[in-house]
Amino acid sequence: MEYGDQNNVIKKAFQGINERLKELTCIYNVFEVLKDDLRPLEEVFYDVISKIPAGWQYPSVCQPRIIYEGESFVMPGFRETPWKQKAELIADNKVVGCIEVFYTQLIREVNNSQFLPEEQKLLNTIAWKLSDHIFSRRLQKSISLLQKQKEHPAYNGEHLLDASPDEHSLWRMRMADLIITRLDMNKYGIKGIYLIGSVRDGNAGPASDIDLIVFHQADDKQMCLLRAFLEGWSYCLAGINFDRTGYRTEGLLDVHYITDRDIREQTSYAAMISERSHPAKVLWQQQQSSEQL
Numbered sequence: 001m002e003y004g005d006q007n008n009v010i011k012k013a014f015q016g017i018n019e020r021l022k023e024l025t026c027i028y029n030v031f032e033v034l035k036d037d038l039r040p041l042e043e044v045f046y047d048v049i050s051k052i053p054a055g056w057q058y059p060s061v062c063q064p065r066i067i068y069e070g071e072s073f074v075m076p077g078f079r080e081t082p083w084k085q086k087a088e089l090i091a092d093n094k095v096v097g098c099i100e101v102f103y104t105q106l107i108r109e110v111n112n113s114q115f116l117p118e119e120q121k122l123l124n125t126i127a128w129k130l131s132d133h134i135f136s137r138r139l140q141k142s143i144s145l146l147q148k149q150k151e152h153p154a155y156n157g158e159h160l161l162d163a164s165p166d167e168h169s170l171w172r173m174r175m176a177d178l179i180i181t182r183l184d185m186n187k188y189g190i191k192g193i194y195l196i197g198s199v200r201d202g203n204a205g206p207a208s209d210i211d212l213i214v215f216h217q218a219d220d221k222q223m224c225l226l227r228a229f230l231e232g233w234s235y236c237l238a239g240i241n242f243d244r245t246g247y248r249t250e251g252l253l254d255v256h257y258i259t260d261r262d263i264r265e266q267t268s269y270a271a272m273i274s275e276r277s278h279p280a281k282v283l284w285q286q287q288q289s290s291e292q293l
Contacts, residue, residue: 019057019116019118020118022054022055022056023055023118023119023122025054025055026051026052026054026055026056026122026126027055027122027125027126029051029054030048030051030052030126030129030130031129033047033048033051034048034129034130034132034133037133037136037137037140041068041134041137042073044133045066045068045073046073046075048064048066048099048126048130049064049065049066049073049074049075050075052064052099052101052126055119055122056101056115056119057115057116057119058103058107058114061103061104061105061107062101062102062103062104063075063077063078063079063101063102063103063104064099064100064101064102065078065080065099065100065101065102066089066097066098066099066100066130067097067098067099067100068089068096068097068134069096069097079102079104080102081102081103081104081105082276083102083103083104083105083106083114084100084101084102084103085100085101085113085115085119085120085123085282086098086099086100086101086123086281087099087120087123087124087126087127087128088127088131088202089127089130089131089134090127090131090170091131091134091135091138092135092138095169095170095202096131096134098127099123099126099127099130101115101119101123103115113282113285117282117284117285117286120282120285168204168205168206168208168245169198169199169201169202169203169204169208171244172199172204172208172210172252173195173199175210175237175252176195176199176210176212176283177283179230179233180193180283180284183229183284185284185286187222187225188216188218188222188225188226188229189216189217189218189219189222189223189226190214190215190216190218190226190284190286191215191216191217191285191286192213192214192215192273192282192284192285192286193212193213193214193215193283193284193285194212194213194215194272194273194280194281194282194283195210195211195212195213195280195281195283196211196212196213196269196272196280196281197209197210197211197254198211199211200280200281206241206244206245206246206247207241207245207247207249209249209251209252209253209254210237210252210253210254211254211256212230212253212254212255212256212283213255213256213258213269213270213272213273213280214226214230214255214256214257214258215258215259215263215270215273216257216258216259217259217260223257230253230255231251231253233253234251234252234253234255235250235251237251237252237253238250238251238252256269258270
C-alpha cells in the first residue's frame with residue numbers, strides 16, 4: 001500500500017471514530033435530560049432539541065423539531081426544508097408525534113439522502129428514549145387519576161393512556177426492523193430497503209401487508225436466494241399474525257424490487273424513495289465511499 005493510500009485509510013478511520021464519538025456524546029446528553037421527570041414536558045422537549053445537532057455530521061445547518069399531539073416545538077429561526085429525516089414517538093403503542101431533523105441547505109446527497117445511516121439509527125434511539133419518557137409520565141398521571149377515582153367515586157377524570165393503540169402498525173414495523181437485522185446485504189446485493197404503505201403511515205389493520213421496496217444490484221443467483229429468504233419470512237409472519245389476530249393471509253410481505261435503471265427512469269416505486277412530500281421510510285441504506293460520490 002502506498003504511503004498516501006495508507007494515510008487516507010487512517011484519515012477515514014479517524015473521521016469514522018469522530019462521528020461515532022459525536023453520536024455517543026449526543027445520546028448521553030439526551031439521556032441526561034430525560035432523567036428528570038419532574039420538569040414540564042415542554043422544557044424537556046426544548047432541551048432535547050438543543051442537544052441533537054451536535055450528534056449530526058453538519059451541526060451548523062441542522063435544525064430539529066419535535067411534534068407532540070399536534071403541537072410543534074422548535075428553536076428560534078427554525079426553517080422547514082425538503083432535506084429531513086424522521087422517527088416516530090410512541091407511547092402505549094400509540095404514535096403520539098415524531099422527531100424530525102432538517103438540514104437547511106443541500107450539502108451532498110448519497111442515495112437520495114443527506115443523512116448517514118448511523119444518523120437515522122441515532123434519531124431512532126433518541127425517539128425511543130423520549131417515547132419511554134413520555135409513556136412513564138402518562139403512566140404516573142394515570143395512576144394518580146385512578147387513585148382519585150378510588151378515593152372520590154364521583155370523580156369523572158379520564159384515563160390518560162390511549163385505549164386504541166396502533167398495535168398492528170407497530171408490530172409490523174418491529175418485524176420489518178427484525179428482517180433488516182437478519183439480512184446479509186452484501187450477500188444479496190442489496191443497496192437499500194424502504195418501507196411504504198399503511199405501516200409507514202401508522203394506519204395498518206390486522207390483515208395489512210408490510211410493503212417494502214428493495215433496491216438491489218443482485219445477479220440471478222442472488223435474486224433467487226433473496227426472493228426465497230423474504231418469501232420465507234412472509235409466510236412465517238403471516239402465521240404469527242393469524243395467531244395474533246385471527247386474520248389469515250397467504251403472506252405478509254409485499255416486496256417491490258428496483259434497480260439502478262428504475263432509479264434513473266424514476267419508475268413508480270423508485271420515485272417513492274426520493275419523493276419530497278411523503279417519501280418512503282428508510283429501513284437500511286448503503287453508505288457510499290467518498291470515491292463513489
